[in-house]
Amino acid sequence: MLSARIRIAARLVAVAALAALTAGCFQPMYAERTLDGQSSALREKLMAVEVPPVDKPNASREARVGVEVRNALAFKLYGTATGVAPTHRLVLRFTTSRSSLMIDQATALPTSENYGIDAQFNLVEIASNKSVMTGTTFSRVSYDMPGSYQRFARARAFRDAEDRAAQEIADNIQTRLASFFSTGT
Structure with a gap:
């Protein structure tokens, strides 16, 4: 014992x-x-990253998603503070995709879909105009599509999926930027 x-x-x-x-x-x-x-210094370094608008055609769905990604990323990097002179510029490019997961056999309409964003980002040092970090990230979210008579619910479900995917992209990029600035690689 x-x-x-x-x-x-x-x-x-x-x-x-x-x-x-x-x-x-x-x-x-x-x-x-x-x-x-x-x-x-990490907070100041993140606040010194400029996020320019995403280059997509005006009034397109991708332009709205680009604004959503940019706004979410800006809030994650700056919070509510502004006024720091930018030292880096984050160039963001992305493509979107949509695929049906399940199809109702009676109506041949999809009942569940996947929405995806594949993003490429490039962090450029403004003083030297050199790329200091590049990366890719992706997001896949699923959403249910209600019956064929509920077109507004279907449109809202699609928009919510776009917003969730954009938020996930912003989270991934912010985490990679924080990792880059805290370790230098």
């Missing part, structure tokens, strides 16, 4: 020692303070 308690205590001490040794190796990505007490 005593040896079992000693083994449990030894394991707990080993786990506590391991946790104490590795605790100093990690720092939150969005920390307000760095280890040396200075303010976090």
Whole structure:
């Protein structure tokens, strides 16, 4: 009985020692303070990324999705703050796709569809006009299509799918930019 308690205590001490040794190796990505007490530079670096409008034909569905991606990305990078001089420009290009997942055999109409965005982004340093990072990301979201008599519900479901996919693209790009600025690669 005593040896079992000693083994449990030894394991707990080993786990506590391991946790104490590795605790100093990690720092939150969005920390307000760095280890040396200075303010976090990641927030300022993200705020210094300019996101120009996406080049898509006016009044098209892709133009609306481009505005949605740009607005979501701008809010994630800047929050509510503005006024920092841009040091980088994020050039974004994307294509969209739509595919039927399930088809009602009685009416031959789709009942569920997938909406996808494939995005390519390029981070350009403004001072040298050199590309410092490129990447691709994608998003696939599914949505249900109500019966053939509910055309407005069908249009709204499609628009909601576009918005969810755009938000996911913005999340992915913001995470990759934060990773780039915090590690430099």
